Amino acid sequence: MSYDLYYWPMGPGRGEYPRLVLEAAEVAYRDVARLAESEGGGMKAMTAFLSGERGPLIPFAPPFLIDGDLVISQAAETSAYLGEKHGLAPLREADRQFARSIAFTTADLVAEAHDVHHPVGTGLYYEDQKSESKRRAEGFRNERIPKFLGWYEKLLSNNPEGPDFLVGDRLTYADLGLFQTWLGLEYAFPRRMANIAGDYPKIRSLVERVSRHEAVAAYLASERRLPFNESGIFRHYPELDAE
Amino acid sequence: MSYDLYYWPMGPGRGEYPRLVLEAAEVAYRDVARLAESEGGGMKAMTAFLSGERGPLIPFAPPFLIDGDLVISQAAETSAYLGEKHGLAPLREADRQFARSIAFTTADLVAEAHDVHHPVGTGLYYEDQKSESKRRAEGFRNERIPKFLGWYEKLLSNNPEGPDFLVGDRLTYADLGLFQTWLGLEYAFPRRMANIAGDYPKIRSLVERVSRHEAVAAYLASERRLPFNESGIFRHYPELDAE
Numbered sequence: 001m002s003y004d005l006y007y008w009p010m011g012p013g014r015g016e017y018p019r020l021v022l023e024a025a026e027v028a029y030r031d032v033a034r035l036a037e038s039e040g041g042g043m044k045a046m047t048a049f050l051s052g053e054r055g056p057l058i059p060f061a062p063p064f065l066i067d068g069d070l071v072i073s074q075a076a077e078t079s080a081y082l083g084e085k086h087g088l089a090p091l092r093e094a095d096r097q098f099a100r101s102i103a104f105t106t107a108d109l110v111a112e113a114h115d116v117h118h119p120v121g122t123g124l125y126y127e128d129q130k131s132e133s134k135r136r137a138e139g140f141r142n143e144r145i146p147k148f149l150g151w152y153e154k155l156l157s158n159n160p161e162g163p164d165f166l167v168g169d170r171l172t173y174a175d176l177g178l179f180q181t182w183l184g185l186e187y188a189f190p191r192r193m194a195n196i197a198g199d200y201p202k203i204r205s206l207v208e209r210v211s212r213h214e215a216v217a218a219y220l221a222s223e224r225r226l227p228f229n230e231s232g233i234f235r236h237y238p239e240l241d242a243e
Numbered sequence: 244m245s246y247d248l249y250y251w252p253m254g255p256g257r258g259e260y261p262r263l264v265l266e267a268a269e270v271a272y273r274d275v276a277r278l279a280e281s282e283g284g285g286m287k288a289m290t291a292f293l294s295g296e297r298g299p300l301i302p303f304a305p306p307f308l309i310d311g312d313l314v315i316s317q318a319a320e321t322s323a324y325l326g327e328k329h330g331l332a333p334l335r336e337a338d339r340q341f342a343r344s345i346a347f348t349t350a351d352l353v354a355e356a357h358d359v360h361h362p363v364g365t366g367l368y369y370e371d372q373k374s375e376s377k378r379r380a381e382g383f384r385n386e387r388i389p390k391f392l393g394w395y396e397k398l399l400s401n402n403p404e405g406p407d408f409l410v411g412d413r414l415t416y417a418d419l420g421l422f423q424t425w426l427g428l429e430y431a432f433p434r435r436m437a438n439i440a441g442d443y444p445k446i447r448s449l450v451e452r453v454s455r456h457e458a459v460a461a462y463l464a465s466e467r468r469l470p471f472n473e474s475g476i477f478r479h480y481p482e483l484d485a486e
Binding site for chain 2 (some may be wrong): 058098111155
């Protein structure tokens with residue numbers, strides 16, 4: 001059995017959230033939009049689902065995952081689905097459910113990080129909304145980043161199983177999502193993150209631990225891992241960063 | 244058994260999504276922040292969870308639901324959880340999973356509707372970001388609303404069970420979410436919605452049908468239903484609306 005994951009091939013973006021779960025779980029998958037058309041891949045294969053040619057379960061946007069006759073979309077939902085199936089979710093029911101709440105909250109943070117460089121609209125270029133972006137970036141750096149990171153740090157501090165994981169006693173898709181988001185924030189806001197990283201020792205330790213996870217480390221060193229860039233969610237525009 | 248739902252008492256907001264599921268399913272619940280402190284309610288009862296006083300499963304923000312030792316947060320996740328437990332979810336596994344994708348996409352639309360009046364940041368008043376709001380509203384009215392509504396209309400048109408529901412052959416939390424969002428858009432953008440409503444006959448029929456659902460109709464006529472207002476997600480600022 002192999003999954004088909006669909007996401008824009010240009011960068012990690014929201015597709016990286018389910019992709020990391022697939023990689024950490026070491027399950028087989030095809031990253032379809034990145035395959036050649038001769039292998040059944042490419043953008044055409046992706047847009048066929050979005051246009052409804054592949055059936056009535058039409059995702060609104062990538063990422064989405066095809067598992068037999070199941071169509072799962074939304075980055076956090078797809079991550080939760082995969083994590084729960086492949087041992088990257090908590091075991092206890094309350095923890096299992098709470099991991100979902102964490103992942104969806106991370107999705108909100110990711111959306112806010114995107115809107116820093118697109119505050120006026122996704123239909124316009126960054127260059128056409130630079131002054132608005134500067135205003136939004138200030139609140140994001142000074143209020144939103146600390147609010148979200150402070151919450152994760154608190155979850156780690158309060159976890160009755162210890163501070164190694166956000167919830168429960170094993171690595172989950174919620175931890176992987178925080179890992180990716182932390183790296184994205186460091187990429188986009190290096191000055192700000194260098195200034196405040198010391199406030200979040202438990203998150204940093206988690207990020208460090210995830211990066212050494214055997215399957216994750218192998219993935220990060222592979223060509224499958226796409227670097228952050230300025231066409232994605234997390235973009236490094238120096239004028240939007242500050243200590 | 245009774246659920247405890249927590250959300251800001253000032254308006255429908257994101258709390259209305261799980262609240263509608265509870266009401267449509269006719270299950271008992273306490274709307275805790277709207278109860279008197281003498282009944283164990285009020286804002287203090289809500290902030291106790293958010294500050295961590297009530298245990299290590301700390302929601303990031305309302306709405307959240309307490310079901311025994313389970314803490315479920317995020318409007319769409321809470322709606323899905325309740326819908327699946329109480330007969331307001333599809334039966335077939337692929338449909339059941341797809342209903343989740345729909346609900347989370349609706350949550351994205353709701354977040355975008357909010358950001359129309361807060362494009363620069365949630366930490367600032369609308370009055371301090373009016374010019375940015377005007378720019379964002381234009382793209383939201385002209386591009387985003389039709390993109391989302393066109394997608395729902397397509398799901399209804401393509402549903403092999405017929406156009407009565409977004410997915411499957413019965414009312415689900417995904418339909419209830421669209422119902423509430425449509426009303427919110429009509430409240431916030433009456434001129435725009437009057438202009439384009441005719442393009443979405445199947446959504447309008449669904450909204451009409453939901454409003455006549457016995458339990459929903461009783462709820463809408465009750466004092467439990469909070470009206471939209473200008474401190475919520477969907478706000479009617481005439482300067483942000485246009486045909």
